[in-house]
Structures are given as C-alpha cells and as structure tokens.
Amino acid sequence: MASERTQVAIIGAGPAGLMLGHLLTQAGIDNVILERQSRDYVEQRIRAGVLEHWVAELLRDSGLGARMDREGLLHHGISLAFEEQRHRLDLTSLSGGKSVMVYGQHEVVKDLIARRLADGAPLVFEAADVALHEIGGPRPRVAWRGGALDCDVIAGCDGFHGISRPSIPAERRQGFDHVYPFAWLGILAESTPASHELIYASHERGFALLSMRSPTISRLYLQCSPDEDLSQWSDRRIWDELSTRLGLALPEGPILQKGVTAMRSYVTAPMRHGRLFLAGDAAHIVPPTGAKGMNLAMADVRVLAAALQAFLRDGSAALLDSYSATCLRRIWKAQRFSAWMTGLLHRYPGHDAFSRRLQLAELDYVTSSTAAATALAENYVGLPFDS
Numbered sequence: 001m002a003s004e005r006t007q008v009a010i011i012g013a014g015p016a017g018l019m020l021g022h023l024l025t026q027a028g029i030d031n032v033i034l035e036r037q038s039r040d041y042v043e044q045r046i047r048a049g050v051l052e053h054w055v056a057e058l059l060r061d062s063g064l065g066a067r068m069d070r071e072g073l074l075h076h077g078i079s080l081a082f083e084e085q086r087h088r089l090d091l092t093s094l095s096g097g098k099s100v101m102v103y104g105q106h107e108v109v110k111d112l113i114a115r116r117l118a119d120g121a122p123l124v125f126e127a128a129d130v131a132l133h134e135i136g137g138p139r140p141r142v143a144w145r146g147g148a149l150d151c152d153v154i155a156g157c158d159g160f161h162g163i164s165r166p167s168i169p170a171e172r173r174q175g176f177d178h179v180y181p182f183a184w185l186g187i188l189a190e191s192t193p194a195s196h197e198l199i200y201a202s203h204e205r206g207f208a209l210l211s212m213r214s215p216t217i218s219r220l221y222l223q224c225s226p227d228e229d230l231s232q233w234s235d236r237r238i239w240d241e242l243s244t245r246l247g248l249a250l251p252e253g254p255i256l257q258k259g260v261t262a263m264r265s266y267v268t269a270p271m272r273h274g275r276l277f278l279a280g281d282a283a284h285i286v287p288p289t290g291a292k293g294m295n296l297a298m299a300d301v302r303v304l305a306a307a308l309q310a311f312l313r314d315g316s317a318a319l320l321d322s323y324s325a326t327c328l329r330r331i332w333k334a335q336r337f338s339a340w341m342t343g344l345l346h347r348y349p350g351h352d353a354f355s356r357r358l359q360l361a362e363l364d365y366v367t368s369s370t371a372a373a374t375a376l377a378e379n380y381v382g383l384p385f386d387s
C-alpha cells in the first residue's frame with residue numbers, strides 16, 4: 001500500500017495526543033492523529049476532572065479556553081475531612097494566587113476535537129491494528145488497516161494499554177510498578193454537589209471524595225476493594241456510605257454512571273526509543289488521589305511540542321535528547337505526591353491503631369501548619385516547570 005507522509009504521527013486521541021496535535025498544528029508542523037476508538041467513544045469516556053493552574057492557562061493561551069471559562073468551575077480551595085471535622089485549605093493564598101479548574105477530561109477532549117476538525121487537521125478514528133515500524137531509524141513508519149504513514153517522529157500517546165510502549169524492545173526499557181490494595185467505586189449523579197469545593201475524607205470505614213462536574217452534576221468516590229462486586233452496591237447503600245464517610249447530608253439524585261477504578265502507580269523509562277517518544281498514560285499512571293493523570297499528560301506534550309519544533313524547524317536535537325529526563329523529573333514528583341495523598345487518606349488492610357494515629361497526626365499537621373499546607377497546595381495547583 002502506498003504510504004502518505006507527515007512529520008509527526010501521533011498514536012491516540014486522548015488529552016495527550018490531541019493536545020500535542022494542536023500545539024504542533026499551531027506551530028505549522030504537519031501531524032496526523034490515529035485513534036483506535038470512535039469519536040463518540042472518546043468524547044463520552046468519563047475520566048478525571050481537575051486541571052492544574054498552568055493547564056487552564058495553556059488551554060486559554062492556545063485558543064481553547066472559551067467553553068472552559070464559561071462552564072468550568074474555578075476552585076480556590078479544597079477540604080480535608082477527618083474525625084468528624086472539615087478543614088479547608090485555601091489553595092490560592094497558599095500558592096501565591098493560583099487555582100485549579102474543575103472541567104471534565106472528556107470536555108477538554110471534545111474542545112480539542114472540535115478545534116482540530118475546524119482547523120482541517122487530519123484525525124483518523126477507528127484506526128484498527130495500528131503497528132509501528134523502524135522506530136530505531138530516521139524514517140519510522142506507521143501502518144494500520146487501510147493506511148500507512150512515513151514520518152520523521154512517532155508520538156506514542158495511546159494510553160496505558162496502547163501498542164507504543166510495547167513496541168520498544170523490553171531490554172531497552174525499565175518499568176516501575178506499584179499496585180495499591182484498594183480501588184475507588186465512582187459515581188456520576190444528577191444531584192447538586194453538597195459542597196462548592198472538593199472534599200477529601202479519611203474515615204475509619206475508608207476514603208471518600210466529593211467532586212463535581214457542574215452545579216447540577218456530582219462526581220463521588222468511595223474506597224472499595226480492587227475486586228469489588230458492583231452488584232452488591234445498591235444506590236441506597238452507595239449514598240449512605242458516602243454520607244457517612246464524608247460526614248455530610250448529600251442531596252441525592254439518579255446515578256448516571258457507576259464504575260470501579262483500580263489504583264496503580266507506574267513509570268516506564270526512558271520515554272524514548274529512537275524516533276518514538278511516549279507521552280501521557282502510555283508512559284506513566286498515577287493513582288487518582290492527587291488528580292495528576294491528565295495534568296502530567298499535558299506536561300509531557302508541552303515539553304514534546306517545544307522539542308519537536310526545535311528539531312523539525314531548526315534542526316536542533318538537544319531538547320528531544322533531554323525530553324525523557326526533563327519529563328521524568330516532574331513525573332516522579334507527581335508520583336511522590338500522588339502516593340503521599342493516597343497514603344494520607346486511605347485505610348490499608350491490616351492498618352493497626354498505631355498506623356491510624358500516625359495518619360491522623362499527619363492530617364492534623366497538614367491542616368494546622370502553614371508550611372505543610374503550602375507544600376500540599378504547591379503540588380495540587382501544579383509544580384512550576386523549572387523545578
């Protein structure tokens with residue numbers, strides 16, 4: 001089959017692939033995005049919902065902020081709940097004026113797809129059997145059922161279960177994996193959020209989180225076991241358990257979606273092999289407690305877009321050569337923060353009274369010491385890029 005040609009072939013139309021495509025198109029670099037699923041599927045997939053301060057700015061600066069600023073919820077604080085009390089952390093005053101934006105990942109995805117189609121930039125949905133060839137040499141190639149592309153660089157943005165990471169020879173990469181002994185049961189409900197801001201609760205019965213998608217849609221989570229049987233969770237039981245753990249009466253409404261999210265930390269290194277560069281969940285997974293998944297994907301592609309511009313426009317490979325190391329510094333700090341938040345708030349199997357006391361002391365410290373609260377806030381709103 002005759003191949004077409006592009007500069008950058010991007011595998012996957014999640015936040016990482018779509019944002020990379022957008023930044024490259026804006027910089028005048030040709031790129032094609034290949035996505036295995038349908039447009040409907042990726043636009044309906046409910047995932048994370050908190051954007052770090054700089055991500056909201058990047059979306060605005062690149063012409064994608066209008067709907068987010070209209071429909072997203074700008075948050076200046078979060079609360080930690082434990083021992084029947086709620087403690088608010090003022091993220092904005094603790095971080096020198098920053099905030100987070102509550103705006104669903106699938107809304108970001110919809111905005112990016114709409115913009116890409118308006119720009120007339122190529123995006124292939126339902127691309128089956130995508131395979132990467134000659135990634136070690138200067139002319140890599142991507143083939144799928146019905147097409148092929150010759151390119152300069154491949155960006156593997158195809159998530160944790162994609163084909164890009166396994167295309168790197170096993171002996172050329174190292175994986176760092178940690179699986180947590182619990183999971184989250186999440187619901188999306190047509191109900192007024194009981195609080196304007198997120199509440200993270202550490203309760204004797206386990207963790208719970210109150211989040212939201214809009215003034216009429218709540219997103220709520222409960223710690224559960226990794227093999228939890230959803231059929232054991234009636235709507236009644238879910239609402240009661242959430243209310244107990246959050247220490248709050250919750251306005252109830254129809255549950256629109258229910259699911260169990262596994263909790264895992266994973267990093268692959270390096271994030272490059274020859275002309276293949278990994279970004280987003282293809283290279284790393286964080287547990288959802290710190291809300292870092294989508295933000296890290298955005299951080300990777302911000303670095304990658306700048307490096308690709310330097311390489312493809314000016315012939316300078318220095319930024320591409322440092323891409324993996326640059327990203328991994330931020331990724332490991334996000335892993336640290338996510339693991340810390342997870343440990344701070346969850347109930348561990350076999351947790352004894354001593355461990356629980358230490359956890360409560362840490363919660364007390366974080367909510368009463370400005371130094372400790374500042375460290376949480378700095379990470380939550382997004383670490384600066386030069387650290």
Ligand code: APR
Nearest residue numbers: 012013014015016035036130158159162280281293294297
């Ligand atoms: N060929 C083409 N596309 C593929 C393939 C394949 N073989 N395998 C996977 N994909 C697509 C998926 O269908 C998905 O749309 O790649 C995309 C990857 O998107 P995400 O999983 O959303 O990953 P990423 O863009 O890195 O965004 C990370 O997603 O899982 C959340 O918490 C995570 O918020 C974070 C974000």
Ligand code: PHB
Nearest residue numbers: 048049211288289290291
């Ligand atoms: C969400 O709204 O889905 C959400 C918010 C905060 C988290 C995780 C998930 O830490």
